[in-house]
Amino acid sequence: MSSEKAKNIFTDYLSKKGLRNTWQRLSILDTFLSSGGHITADELYNAVKRKHSDIGSATVHRNLKLMSECGVADEIKIGNKKTRYEQKYGHGHHDHLICTKCGKFIEVHNDKIERLQEKLAEANDFIPQRHKLEIYGLCKKCK
Amino acid sequence: MSSEKAKNIFTDYLSKKGLRNTWQRLSILDTFLSSGGHITADELYNAVKRKHSDIGSATVHRNLKLMSECGVADEIKIGNKKTRYEQKYGHGHHDHLICTKCGKFIEVHNDKIERLQEKLAEANDFIPQRHKLEIYGLCKKCK
DNA sequence: ATAATATTGATATTCATTATCATCTAATAG
DNA sequence: CTATTAGATGATAATGAATATCAATATTAT
Structure with missing residues (x-):
């Protein structure tokens, strides 16, 4: 899935659920999509923070969950390590x-x-x- | 693997590593082996506690880890739920x-x-x- | 613009797991 | 059997990711 398509899926999901578009959401999604993959919530939080120092970590957690729900992100838990998220499409299943x-x-x-x-x-x-x-x-x- | 065999594997592992036999260890192993499977650390702790009210939860955690190391138990993590342990042998891989x-x-x-x-x-x-x-x-x- | 309501960030909380540490005990040597 | 010693235990504190709370704020529909 192209970056554009992932964004559409996310925004479609938001409007379907009556949720709102915020710059935080879009920035979190953008940063996630341009990340290498296999990123943790904390890593993503720090990455977004570099652009927007006033982002909260709870917001990143909340939106990663949303992104997982709508199928843009995929949670992977390995052993006792912290949860990592990867782009679900644009990679194909693997x-x-x-x-x-x-x-x-x-x-x-x-x-x-x-x-x-x-x-x-x-x-x-x-x-x-x-x-x-x-x-x-x-x-x-x-x- | 029979219950006996599992015990041997565990005690062999202990002696190989210079670790000691304690009633706590044996009781935790016994209770684990007679449990249904897919048990959590906390559930096992409570089960052992019914027989030995003075067992500590840290001890159960410590020994579940040992049991996993030596191949008697197997950790399974499902989603965001807590870790469950199952008998690795005596069930066959599945x-x-x-x-x-x-x-x-x-x-x-x-x-x-x-x-x-x-x-x-x-x-x-x-x-x-x-x-x-x-x-x-x-x-x-x-x- | 206003009203209604979702969202945010800061913070507190939860909860499983791990670390700490004084005390206890199993294993071993003598 | 006794002393020695090093591992084990249990109580407790600490950790750390994920969640819940809540007042302030921002978005959307009208």
């Missing part, structure tokens, strides 16, 4: 290989696995909505 | 279908997916150690 030594994230995707997951869910009378696959191990450098 | 409405856990397993995951890791020069697959959706009752 899973993660996570190095247990250096913490590196590798994004991967495999259609066969995706399809098998759907079958697995169906076989259990279960309607799949989303999933999370994380494979922990050692990356090229660390092995 | 993944989870998680109902987003009622919170029900369904344990599932599929060898094909497991093998594909290994291939996926190898294709990325990655040595897999363990993985976590969670499929969120609606269970039979809630759909």
